[in-house]
Amino acid sequence: MKLLTETLNSIEPASAELREQATRRIESLTMPHWALGRLLDLAVDLAGMTRSLEFPVARKTVVLMAGDHGIVAEGVTPQPSSVTVQMVHNFVAGGAGINAVARSTGTRVVVADLGVAADLSDLVSAGKIFDCKVAPGTCNFAKGPAMTRLQAVASLEAGIGLARRLAPETDVFGSGEMGIGNTSPSSAIVAVLSRQDPGPLVGPGAALPQSRLAHKAEVIRRGIALNRPDPADGIDVLAKVGGFEIGGIAGLALGAAALRKPMMVDGFISSAGALIAAAISPAVKDYLILAHGSSEPGHRTMARLLGKKPLLDLGLHLGEGSGAALAMPLLDAAREVLTGMATFESANVTSEGVR
Ligand SMILES: Cc1cc2ncn([C@H]3O[C@H](COP(=O)(O)O)[C@@H](O)[C@H]3O)c2cc1C
Numbered sequence: 001m002k003l004l005t006e007t008l009n010s011i012e013p014a015s016a017e018l019r020e021q022a023t024r025r026i027e028s029l030t031m032p033h034w035a036l037g038r039l040l041d042l043a044v045d046l047a048g049m050t051r052s053l054e055f056p057v058a059r060k061t062v063v064l065m066a067g068d069h070g071i072v073a074e075g076v077t078p079q080p081s082s083v084t085v086q087m088v089h090n091f092v093a094g095g096a097g098i099n100a101v102a103r104s105t106g107t108r109v110v111v112a113d114l115g116v117a118a119d120l121s122d123l124v125s126a127g128k129i130f131d132c133k134v135a136p137g138t139c140n141f142a143k144g145p146a147m148t149r150l151q152a153v154a155s156l157e158a159g160i161g162l163a164r165r166l167a168p169e170t171d172v173f174g175s176g177e178m179g180i181g182n183t184s185p186s187s188a189i190v191a192v193l194s195r196q197d198p199g200p201l202v203g204p205g206a207a208l209p210q211s212r213l214a215h216k217a218e219v220i221r222r223g224i225a226l227n228r229p230d231p232a233d234g235i236d237v238l239a240k241v242g243g244f245e246i247g248g249i250a251g252l253a254l255g256a257a258a259l260r261k262p263m264m265v266d267g268f269i270s271s272a273g274a275l276i277a278a279a280i281s282p283a284v285k286d287y288l289i290l291a292h293g294s295s296e297p298g299h300r301t302m303a304r305l306l307g308k309k310p311l312l313d314l315g316l317h318l319g320e321g322s323g324a325a326l327a328m329p330l331l332d333a334a335r336e337v338l339t340g341m342a343t344f345e346s347a348n349v350t351s352e353g354v355r
């Protein structure tokens with residue numbers, strides 16, 4: 001609890017002064033007013049987060065958190081839990097979607113076991129993954145809480161610990177996850193925090209047939225009614241209906257914000273983690289960038305709660321951090337625009353009629 005408290009105490013809002021300076025600089029650059037659109041909004045955001053007009057974004061790290069879910073016993077996903085550990089081996093071997101996308105954008109991928117229901121000691125002792133296992137899978141939240149409050153705090157602190165450990169070699173964090181069944185806790189989290197029925201927020205996840213969606217929604221509805229998570233208490237929501245990797249993502253977001261570093265939020269599950277972080281500390285939102293709009297239906301509500309517009313809209317619904325890795329080059333473009341463009345004055349271009 002000490003690490004969490006200390007982290008929460010050191011999160012400050014982004015700098016309004018640096019946002020203002022970035023805006024003034026952009027208005028002096030040789031283009032019609034705000035002609036690079038949301039790339040410029042991104043540049044302003046990054047200046048405010050990092051307190052620098054020359055914000056560093058070169059070193060990008062997606063932290064891929066893995067965990068299993070007791071709710072899988074309710075038939076809410078077409079896949080068996082064993083796919084989680086199989087995919088962890090695939091990530092380490094470089095063969096997954098995230099590995100391919102990350103290679104193409106110069107993004108490093110690190111894998112952490114937050115709660116996989118399998119023995120991963122071989123990969124841990126080989127230094128291939130971080131061992132942050134809270135427990136081998138959550139409990140079934142249709143029958144009781146997914147985890148204890150202590151475990152929820154442990155998962156948050158594991159994420160904070162990863163942010164701190166990776167910070168010396170990271171300018172921008174990205175969130176990623178793997179955990180069969182994890183669209184169900186994510187749907188529960190957005191339902192609780194938006195105070196809505198889960199029905200319209202629930203989607204197919206990893207290809208659950210349309211005919212099973214009503215069942216998935218009903219399981220989640222029952223889990224919420226049974227556990228009665230308190231929407232005003234993010235740790236309680238995480239403990240009652242969350243997941244260990246979701247707690248890890250929330251912790252990563254808190255840790256990054258405390259370090260004044262941006263975190264690129266991936267899709268549906270990562271946004272659930274971001275929502276938990278924001279429920280615990282609203283100022284964390286200043287340090288979050290929403291990479292893309294997931295095709296999972298509840299994601300629009302998540303984006304609204306986070307107060308963010310996704311950068312990309314490509315129909316992605318893979319997770320793993322793939323959308324976060326894909327959006328990373330936009331940060332380089334934002335930096336280059338702010339630092340590399342000429343001003344009207346320096347290039348001797350008239351700004352008449354532009355401002
Ligand atoms: C082979 C495979 C690779 C994946 N990579 C990410 N996910 C994604 O699908 C899972 C969530 O969907 P649900 O809640 O329906 O189980 C998560 O592991 C998520 O990362 C995958 C799923 C599968 C099957």
Ligand SMILES: O=C(O)c1cccnc1
Binds near residue numbers: 295318
């Ligand atoms: O948007 C996502 O992150 C997502 C959606 C479905 C399944 N897995 C991940």
